[in-house]
Amino acid sequence: MDDVRSGALPVDDAVRQLRRLPFADLGFARVDHHRNLRQGLAEVVYGPGKTPDQCADIVKELLDQPGGPVLLTRASAGQAAVALALNPEGERYDTTLVWRPAPPRPERVVLAAAGTADLPVADECGVVLAAHGLAPQRLNDVGVAxxxxxxxxxxxxxxxxxVVVVAGMEGALASVVGGLTTAPVVAVPTSAGYGSSLEGVTPLLAMMSSCAAGVTVVGVDNGFGAACAVLRLFKTRDRAASPAGLNDG
Structure with missing residues (x-):
């Protein structure tokens, strides 16, 4: 609407874009073009279960419309290769790919990983934050042992x-950090651990039972979800700070 008002975008072009809202039906997927408008978050393509061509086509559809970042997560090597061949302006960070990253934001996020085995989950979280303009400070191998x-x-x-805390084993790092900072703490249990860690169930329950009040917990190995929780917190603050009380997406 701003581009139409300024004359940068012809009305007919704006109408063509609006026709593709709120979603575009590709037959195998209904691509949500409204997510950034509704939530201020990127529309994310989850790789597992999709063919490489499906991943690539969804990314292309998202990039064909103006908006915020586009991400492909948990991508296999084959999915990443095809997606980048069709959409070569993207960047690959292990299993996460990013197109059209957001400009830098000023907020300070600390991303703490208890052990080296927790780094893949922390890395996923870090890439999603970076795609939205945040540069998290990484604290690696700071577990309670x-x-x-x-x-x-x-x-x-x-x-x-x-603060995002990523920890497996018994997940105690979330409680320790929760007792040391006034900032919101988002805890991510990981499936790393011996015997009775139960593939992440033990740290999940420990984090949910934290004696540090107000710690937020996402699912096992869900670095992506932790990043989105932080982004929602900041979007709420953006809306509160806006003179109109509105989120500009």
Whole structure:
């Protein structure tokens, strides 16, 4: 609408774009073009279960319309190759691909991983945050088996606007961090751990039972979901700070 008002976009072109809202039906998928408008978040293509061509075509459809970032997550090597061949302006970060990243935002996010085995989940979270303009400060290998490691980072935790904690085993790092910072804490249990970690169920239940009040918990290995929780927090703050009380997406 701003482009139409300024004359940068002809009315007929605007009408063609609006015809594809709120979604475009590709036959195998109904691509949501309204998500950024409704939520201020990227529309994300989840790779597992889709063919490489389906992934590539959905990404292309999203990129053909103006909007925010476009992501392909949990992508296989084959899916990534085909998606990038059709949409070569993207960047690949292991299993996550990003097109049209957002401009930088000022908020400070700390992303703490308890152990090296938790890094793939933390990396997924970090890429999603970066695609939305955030540059998280990474604290790697700061689990409670060596408590001095996280205590050495109390200044970073105190200055954070949000903290994401990624931990397997018994998931105790979330409670420790929750007791050290005033920032919102989003905890991600991972499936890393010995014997009775039960593929992430033990840290999941521990985090949900945290004695640090207000810790938010997402599902096992869900680095993507943790990033989206942080982004929703910041979008709410954006809306509150807007003179009209509206989220501009």
């Amino acid at each position: 060596g408590l001095h490691r996280i205590l050495n980072e109390v200044d970073s935790l105190a200055e954070a606007d949000a």
